[in-house]
Amino acid sequence: MKTYRKYQIKRKKSILKNRFFWLTLLFLVFVGGIFYLVYFAEFFQIKEIEISGTQKVSNEELKIIASGEIEKKLFLFSSRSTFLVNTSKIENLILEKFPEINKVNLKRKLPDKLFLEIEERQPWATLTLDEKDFYYCDENGIIFEKIEEITPPLLKIKNLILKEEIILGERVIEKDLIEKIEKINTKLRENLKIDVEEFIIPSPERLNVKTVEDWEIYFDPKGNLNWQIIELSLVLEKEIPSEKRENLEYIDLRFSKVYYKYR
Numbered sequence: 001m002k003t004y005r006k007y008q009i010k011r012k013k014s015i016l017k018n019r020f021f022w023l024t025l026l027f028l029v030f031v032g033g034i035f036y037l038v039y040f041a042e043f044f045q046i047k048e049i050e051i052s053g054t055q056k057v058s059n060e061e062l063k064i065i066a067s068g069e070i071e072k073k074l075f076l077f078s079s080r081s082t083f084l085v086n087t088s089k090i091e092n093l094i095l096e097k098f099p100e101i102n103k104v105n106l107k108r109k110l111p112d113k114l115f116l117e118i119e120e121r122q123p124w125a126t127l128t129l130d131e132k133d134f135y136y137c138d139e140n141g142i143i144f145e146k147i148e149e150i151t152p153p154l155l156k157i158k159n160l161i162l163k164e165e166i167i168l169g170e171r172v173i174e175k176d177l178i179e180k181i182e183k184i185n186t187k188l189r190e191n192l193k194i195d196v197e198e199f200i201i202p203s204p205e206r207l208n209v210k211t212v213e214d215w216e217i218y219f220d221p222k223g224n225l226n227w228q229i230i231e232l233s234l235v236l237e238k239e240i241p242s243e244k245r246e247n248l249e250y251i252d253l254r255f256s257k258v259y260y261k262y263r
Contacts, residue, residue: 038083044111045080046070053118056145057098062116065097066090066106070114082108094118099169100144121145125155127172129162141173155185156198177201180221184209187229188217192236206254215248228253235260 038044049066051059072084091104103119121144123136134150135143137157143166150156162172181199188194188209200208200216209217219228232251235258240248244262252259 039074039079039081040077044082046082046085046114047112049114049116050109051116051118053120055120056100057118057120061097062094062118065093066114066116069093082110082112082114085114096169099142102138123151123154124178125157126150127157127159129159129166133166135166135168137173139178141171141175141178142169143172144168155181155196157181158198158200160200160202161204173201177207177221180207180225183225184219184229191229192233213245213248215245216250218250218252218254220254223254231258 049063051062054062069090070080070085072079072081074084085106085108087106087108091106094104095101100121101118102121105117107115107117109115121136121138121142123145124139125137126147127135127137127143134147136145136147136151137143145168157173159172166172184207185196185199188196188211195212196209197212197214198210200210202208205220205222207219207221209219211217217232219225231253235251240251240260247262249261249263
């Protein structure tokens with residue numbers, strides 16, 4: 001006798017009734033909405049660049065640099081979204097373009113603005129290689145602007161070590177030497193009542209100070225400056241009183257013994 005088996009055909013469940021499908025679709029729609037809102041919605045498109053801290057640098061030129069980096073391409077579409085702005089890149093471009101700028105801080109000001117904060121370099125001294133070309137130098141030893149003439153009451157420094165062409169934005173005097181120049185200038189003016197006309201850097205081992213009275217002092221910048229200033233004070237007090245300085249040519253403090261010479 002033949003036996004017949006019954007086969008039950010199981011119908012495939014529609015994907016439209018699949019809960020996981022709807023959850024995935026909802027998630028994708030949510031992510032897509034956020035993506036559109038962040039990158040393409042008009043609400044977050046940059047409309048204004050605010051700038052503060054400028055005195056010499058042109059705001060319009062700064063805006064041109066920043067604007068050139070704002071618009072981006074995403075899937076063949078253009079976007080000026082504040083979230084796409086590479087703030088570090090814009091800051092670096094500005095610093096490269098303007099040596100007179102010391103610091104740049106670019107911030108997003110949601111929803112549709114950028115805030116550009118500029119700190120310009122302040123002149124600490126005027127620097128020259130000769131008597132023709134003069135430059136502003138900041139407190140970090142960086143030259144940032146060519147000028148036509150000396151600007152009192154800034155220090156005047158002649159750097160004879162520099163042989164190559166001067167490039168704005170580069171350091172021409174090390175910070176350590178700047179601190180020593182400031183120290184010497186302060187000690188001479190306040191303690192010894194000697195006004196400085198000019199600092200001259202003929203070599204790394206020597207720093208010349210030309211006084212307003214037209215005689216010079218030779219310092220060893222790598223030596224003990226406090227002791228050199230004490231020696232200067234003693235020799236001026238005991239051996240070279242003010243009435244004798246008219247014919248004085250120089251005082252040399254670089255050695256264990258103080259040397260001086262009259263014209």
